[in-house]
Amino acid sequence: MTIDTSPQTNTLGNWASLGIQKYLTKVLSHEAAVLQDQDPEELHQMRVGMRRLRSAVTGFAPVVDLPKAASDDNIGKIARCLGELRDIDVMIEALNNQYYPTLTEAEKPTLDKVLIRLVKQRGKAFKKVRATLEHKKYQHLKQDLQNWLDFPVYTAIEKLPILEVLPDLLLPQVSELLLHQGWLFGIDKLETESEPTENSSQETTPKKTITKKKLEKLLTTQGDVLHSLRKQAKRVRYLMALFTDFYGSTYQAYLQDMKDIQECLGDIQDTMVLEAVLVAILRSDIKKSLPTLSNQMSQKRYESWQIWTQLQRRYLNPVVRQDFHLTLLRPPLDSDR
Known part of the structure; x- marks a missing residue:
């Protein structure tokens, strides 16, 4: 705009x-x-x-x-x-x-x-x-x-003035996103690294990657949590998209992250919904009636999950979360753009 x-x-x-x-x-x-x-x-x-x-x-x-x-x-x-x-x-x-x-x-x-x-x-x-x-x-x-x-x-x-209140408009939705329990989906334990990293002197990260079998079990019992996180990322994306002219490249990068989160979790959700529909129509275990299709959907979910874990790790980094907030708090003045 x-x-x-x-x-x-x-x-x-x-x-x-x-x-x-x-x-x-x-x-x-x-x-x-x-x-x-x-x-x-x-x-x-x-x-x-x-x-x-x-x-x-x-x-x-x-x-x-x-x-x-x-x-x-x-x-x-x-x-x-x-x-x-x-x-x-x-x-x-x-x-x-x-x-x-x-x-x-x-x-x-x-x-x-x-x-x-x-x-x-x-x-x-x-x-x-x-x-x-x-x-x-x-x-x-x-x-x-x-x-x-x-x-x-x-x-x-x-x-x-819009420039004075933009942070107040954007931060409530972003805070709701960053406080969402979906960020901890699939993580049994968090560890805090004692050694400095490239981005943070104290970075909170998932302890280990889960297997495909465990992912399938988690999605069956807790998949709604990821779906809820995706919807909040979408709300943030659509609201942020209105104000791209007020911010610079860092803002654009965070906006792209919102899109990536929405699409990545959307790919997982789409296969879950499709599988549920197949089961409802066939009234049978699709692992037996459509084994090739079942395996492909499971593999697609796991591939999307690998992409998701990179985004998950990024947004569990306190430095990234703080920088996201600070980016919204400092919309550049016209003279700075």
Whole structure:
């Protein structure tokens, strides 16, 4: 987003309007194509826009007085409806293009049955999306948000300069991320190195790497924790993305980390969801009915896990966490950029 340097636009209230307008526009630009249901990418982009809109509404909550129809809960319900259809699209695409060609001839008929069932489920999910987008609740959401943007209503802090309050806006979401229990997922014990390292004189790190077998067990019993961490990283990413023009390269690096965390944990979550769907449809142990596919998903999870452990180690480093905070606390002045 390009900064307008006029005093009026550089207030907290006006940046709240800019953020909400940006993401609402993204949502509306894909709505018609989603209802035509010809390109899955349109659904994906509308879902992303809805999620980003929700992050903006949540992040700017201290300064905006939005109509009831534009509440976080209402936006979330619509996003989840779009998400159900998007998840099925992702599963069908992965099964058809990524997994099906690698299966044995004996396994392919079983997967054919799964694909037939998923196509039927997709038809039902699309009807639900269409009904949601045509429902008065969604129509009220769009209209009320547009009316608000035409005549925004703020709280008393709207005139505060954006540069002065950016840290206060960003740090609550970042702190919630850094305090998430998901960072300790898969770690039985932390050790503090006594010798100085390149990045820290006292770095807290995982004691050892877990095996693939243990990872599968942990994901079965505690996978929701990682999924929750991923959602918080996504909220931080979407909020930070609004303010890239106010910061420098270090900020951009942390923003890229948020994207990497979201995508890495998303790859793990996608295979977990797909496996659960396969079990529900086949009503059998897929290790027996689809052994090749089961092994591939397990391997993909473990490969994503290896990437995740690097990010996990990075954000368990107290120096990195402190630097993240300090980066947000010091948005450079115009003269410094």
